[in-house]
Amino acid sequence: MIHVGVNGYGTIGKRVADAVDMMPDMELTGVSKASPNHTADAAADRGYDIYVPEERHDRWADTEMTVTGDVHELIEISDIVADTTPPGMGAEYRPIYEEHDTPALFQGGESADAVEASFTARANYSEATNKDYVRIVSCNTTGLNRMFAPLHEEYGVERASITLVRCRGEHAVTSADPMTIPSYHGPDAREVIPDMGPITTMGMKTPSVRHHFHGINVTLGAEPTAAEVRDLLASESRIHVIDDDLGIDSGWELQEFALDRGRDRMNLYENQIFEDSITMDGTQLHLFQCIHRESDVVPESIDAIRAMLADADAVESIELTNEVMGIGDI
Amino acid sequence: MIHVGVNGYGTIGKRVADAVDMMPDMELTGVSKASPNHTADAAADRGYDIYVPEERHDRWADTEMTVTGDVHELIEISDIVADTTPPGMGAEYRPIYEEHDTPALFQGGESADAVEASFTARANYSEATNKDYVRIVSCNTTGLNRMFAPLHEEYGVERASITLVRCRGEHAVTSADPMTIPSYHGPDAREVIPDMGPITTMGMKTPSVRHHFHGINVTLGAEPTAAEVRDLLASESRIHVIDDDLGIDSGWELQEFALDRGRDRMNLYENQIFEDSITMDGTQLHLFQCIHRESDVVPESIDAIRAMLADADAVESIELTNEVMGIGDI
Numbered sequence: 001m002i003h004v005g006v007n008g009y010g011t012i013g014k015r016v017a018d019a020v021d022m023m024p025d026m027e028l029t030g031v032s033k034a035s036p037n038h039t040a041d042a043a044a045d046r047g048y049d050i051y052v053p054e055e056r057h058d059r060w061a062d063t064e065m066t067v068t069g070d071v072h073e074l075i076e077i078s079d080i081v082a083d084t085t086p087p088g089m090g091a092e093y094r095p096i097y098e099e100h101d102t103p104a105l106f107q108g109g110e111s112a113d114a115v116e117a118s119f120t121a122r123a124n125y126s127e128a129t130n131k132d133y134v135r136i137v138s139c140n141t142t143g144l145n146r147m148f149a150p151l152h153e154e155y156g157v158e159r160a161s162i163t164l165v166r167c168r169g170e171h172a173v174t175s176a177d178p179m180t181i182p183s184y185h186g187p188d189a190r191e192v193i194p195d196m197g198p199i200t201t202m203g204m205k206t207p208s209v210r211h212h213f214h215g216i217n218v219t220l221g222a223e224p225t226a227a228e229v230r231d232l233l234a235s236e237s238r239i240h241v242i243d244d245d246l247g248i249d250s251g252w253e254l255q256e257f258a259l260d261r262g263r264d265r266m267n268l269y270e271n272q273i274f275e276d277s278i279t280m281d282g283t284q285l286h287l288f289q290c291i292h293r294e295s296d297v298v299p300e301s302i303d304a305i306r307a308m309l310a311d312a313d314a315v316e317s318i319e320l321t322n323e324v325m326g327i328g329d330i
Numbered sequence: 331m332i333h334v335g336v337n338g339y340g341t342i343g344k345r346v347a348d349a350v351d352m353m354p355d356m357e358l359t360g361v362s363k364a365s366p367n368h369t370a371d372a373a374a375d376r377g378y379d380i381y382v383p384e385e386r387h388d389r390w391a392d393t394e395m396t397v398t399g400d401v402h403e404l405i406e407i408s409d410i411v412a413d414t415t416p417p418g419m420g421a422e423y424r425p426i427y428e429e430h431d432t433p434a435l436f437q438g439g440e441s442a443d444a445v446e447a448s449f450t451a452r453a454n455y456s457e458a459t460n461k462d463y464v465r466i467v468s469c470n471t472t473g474l475n476r477m478f479a480p481l482h483e484e485y486g487v488e489r490a491s492i493t494l495v496r497c498r499g500e501h502a503v504t505s506a507d508p509m510t511i512p513s514y515h516g517p518d519a520r521e522v523i524p525d526m527g528p529i530t531t532m533g534m535k536t537p538s539v540r541h542h543f544h545g546i547n548v549t550l551g552a553e554p555t556a557a558e559v560r561d562l563l564a565s566e567s568r569i570h571v572i573d574d575d576l577g578i579d580s581g582w583e584l585q586e587f588a589l590d591r592g593r594d595r596m597n598l599y600e601n602q603i604f605e606d607s608i609t610m611d612g613t614q615l616h617l618f619q620c621i622h623r624e625s626d627v628v629p630e631s632i633d634a635i636r637a638m639l640a641d642a643d644a645v646e647s648i649e650l651t652n653e654v655m656g657i658g659d660i
Contacts, residue, residue, distance in 0.1 A: 014590075037577030042590035063575060207537060209582075245393060247367030252539075259596060260344075260372035265589045266596070 002309060005051075005078030006031045007071065007093065009043055012107060013084030015265060015298045017048060020082070022324050023302060025311065029078045032071045036063045075100045080309060082301055083107065090114065094133065103131075105304050107297065108138030108188070118191040120145035121303035121321075122238060125314035127192075128307035136300045140164050140212055141188040143271045143291035144201075146238050147216070148193055151285070154232055156221025157196040158283070162186070163215040167251065167293060168205035177205040210266070211251030211290040218285040226280045233273055237318065237328050238299065240270040241278075249274070254290055261330055267295035269327050299325060332639060335381075335408030336361045337401065337423065339373055342437060343414030345595065345628045347378060350412070352654050353632060355641065359408045362401045366393045405430045410639060412631055413437065420444065424463065433461075435634050437627065438468030438518070448521040450475035451633035451651075452568060455644035457522075458637035466630045470494050470542055471518040473601045473621035474531075476568050477546070478523055481615070484562055486551025487526040488613070492516070493545040497581065497623060498535035507535040540596070541581030541620040548615040556610045563603055567648065567658050568629065570600040571608075579604070584620055591660055597625035599657050629655060 002025060006017045009031040021028045030049035033040045034056050043050055044065060051074035052060055052067045060067050075081055075096060080103045083090045087109025094114065097104040112118055116131040123145045128134045136142065144162065151157055164185060166177060177183075183203035190199055197219070224232075234241040242248050248257060258266045269292070277288040299321045306317040322328055332355060336347045339361040351358045360379035363370045364386050373380055374395060381404035382390055382397045390397050405411055405426060410433045413420045417439025424444065427434040442448055446461040453475045458464045466472065474492065481487055494515060496507060507513075513533035520529055527549070554562075564571040572578050578587060588596045599622070607618040629651045636647040652658055 035577065036575070038583070038587055039590070041576065042587075045590075209539065245366070246371065247365065253368070257368055257372075260369070260375075262594070264592070 002026045002305060002311060003029045003077065003079045004305060005029045005074045005081045007074065007081050007083045008085035008089075009033045009039060009050075010084060010086070011294050012297060013082070014039065014043065015267065015295050016082050016084055016301045017043070018046070018264065019298050019302050019321075019325060020305075021046075021048075023320070024324070025320070026302075026305070030068055030074050032074055036060045036065050040065055072096070072100070075102050078102055080105065080305055082305065090135075097133075103308055104133055105301060105308065106133070106135035108136060108141060110135050112188065112191050118188060119300060119304045119307070120149070120192045121300050121307075121314065121318055122146050122236070123149040123192050125303060125307050125317070128304050129310050131308055134304055134308055136297045136304060137188045137192060138185065139291050139293045139296045140166070140214070141185045141192075142297050142300055143212075143214065143289065144185060144189050144199075145192050146236065146271050147233065147273070147289065148189060148196060150232055150236055151218060151220065151229075152193060152196055154222075155224060157199075157218055158221050159197040159219040160186075160199045161217045162199070162201045164201055164203045165213040165215070166203055166205045167208040167210060167212055177203045208251060210292060210294065211254055211272075212293055213251065214289045214291065216285070216287045216289060220283045220285055223283055224280065226278050229280060229285060230275060230278050233278075237322050238270050239273055240268075240330055241273050241275050244276045251290055254292070257330075258292075263326075265294070266292075267298070268292035269295050269299050269325060270330070271296070299327060332356045332635060332641060333359045333407065333409045334635060335359045335404045335411045337404065337411050337413045338415035338419075339363045339369060340414060340416070341624050342627060343412070344369065344373065345597065345625050346412050346414055346631045347373070348376070348594065349628050349632050349651075349655060350635075351376075351378075353650070354654070355650070356632075356635070360398055360404050362404055366390045366395045370395055402426070402430070405432050408432055410435065410635055412635065420465075427463075433638055434463055435631060435638065436463070436465035438466060438471060440465050442518065442521050448518060449630065449634045449637070450479070450522045451630050451637075451644065451648055452476050452566070453479040453522050455633065455637050455647070458634050459640050461638055464634055464638055466627045466634060467518045467522060468515065469621050469623045469626045470496070470544070471515045471522075472627050472630055473542075473544065473619065474515060474519050474529075475522050476566065476601050477563065477603070477619065478519060478526060480562055480566055481548060481550065481559075482523060482526055484552075485554060487529075487548055488551050489527045489549040490516075490529045491547045492529070492531045494531055494533045495543040495545070496533055496535045497538040497540060497542055507533045538581060540622060540624065541584055541602075542623055543581065544619045544621065546615070546617045546619060550613045550615055553613055554610065556608050559610060559615060560605060560608050563608075567652050568600050569603055570598075570660060571603050571605050574606045581620055584622070587660075588622075593656075595624070596622075597628070598622035599625050599629050599655060600660070601626070629657060
């Protein structure tokens, strides 16, 4: 039994905590939370022990919410911590994890320098074995790598040029994000799959929610038909090729799709690739995919924990994670 | 047992169908759907019989989806039809309902002239008794009436001026919607509660989703304290006064709130009134509330069906609907 603590209970952390709680080989030691708001109340409602940074304890004293202990205690009683704190804060926590001799799994908001390996289960599971500090790459990069891995194995990825239209929501305009090219996603993808050709990613942000939208262009080392590429991608357990007949063409329809299927918290763990969009022109592959920013890294987090503790091989871990979380049931 | 057909299976229709299906005194005869897309597939997945307009049958023939029959058959086998077709189409369907001698409940997209009564359960339940053609007022008007009814009973509503910031999403700008003042919501509210003073509603639309946001100003016939108004509104079963401590201040947080609580399809049937915003200045009441556009009229539809068929009184119906749908459990 692996005792897992979740440090940070935001968009990703609450979903990682749920996933850990569901796994038969894991036990959730608790979650950390700084503010006693409705998210904390929901964590208590789901039966999770809540640990609070010591300097924040007085903010909780006025509420009816129960604090189990300090974050240091959570780190101490855990075999491993899933760090889902805001970007950059993981690096600040790393000395504290070292002090407690507790391995930690970080998210894509931490830089490659801050860890020993960057991880996508389908692409480089064994790279994390027996490492103490590993990061999941960002949700967009995870989605890219799940698609790149089979394409690269089957045909070779010679080059790729990707436009990432990211959902942000702060401003009712489209912006470059960042203005410099590439965004961090391309280099991060090659941290995980180093022998691909150049990957250029250009990020934008729009006032939309929940799903990032990718315009994908890949130069392959072969000339498969669109149907062959479709079948290859559809055979991947964490890619859902959306049947044309379903009439889904937007992040909005994907939200309805997830809600109609009763997915907890609207989670879509799989890349959502639009069948209609898969197009081959010589060696050039074009397609659109959507990435649910809130949940696509969650199964990777579970697999990374097993990989780091050498508790299962890639196939065993991915199959168990998929089965417990219902990945592939749509 | 009341046999209910749902004509139109869109945003509202699918939720009304779910609610009918849950009620112990109702049986869902089926739903109508024009296009064989993912929503139709989801209806089949929930076990609902699907009826299709005859002229659309050939579009379904190429799919694996099963058509139970024509919409005329659905109308014929139903004791009452909940018409959730797009705005204005209900009026076109009315002669067909008359032909089959089947009463019909319309939504707020139909005009007051097209029906015998406009309905909000808390305000005028008995107005619908033994009527054949009734409409639920729109989601925004339903939300207003739930708030007006107790305020008017307790203090008198002398005048109200409401700004409705509506979620639409088509354009990344704010627009007047409509440019003329008042929007239809104020007159509709007085269709239901005729003895209130003048109600002026001004509509805008913004590129946001799921929750309408209301800026409310009401001149009361008394000078209660804000705490008294808060307690009055909180005592209403279809109003949720959001505790300050939960830190909810946006439609975004409300979506997370509904998802965290496991509400099916993210439904928030209750008006969501922000406790922090409830302010009294002499006879002037100010507050913010959010209305979940997809689900707030659903319990009203269930109650209207019972009212029209004289199957239960207001208290019985509202209590049963609330209990079965979990309204008030948050």
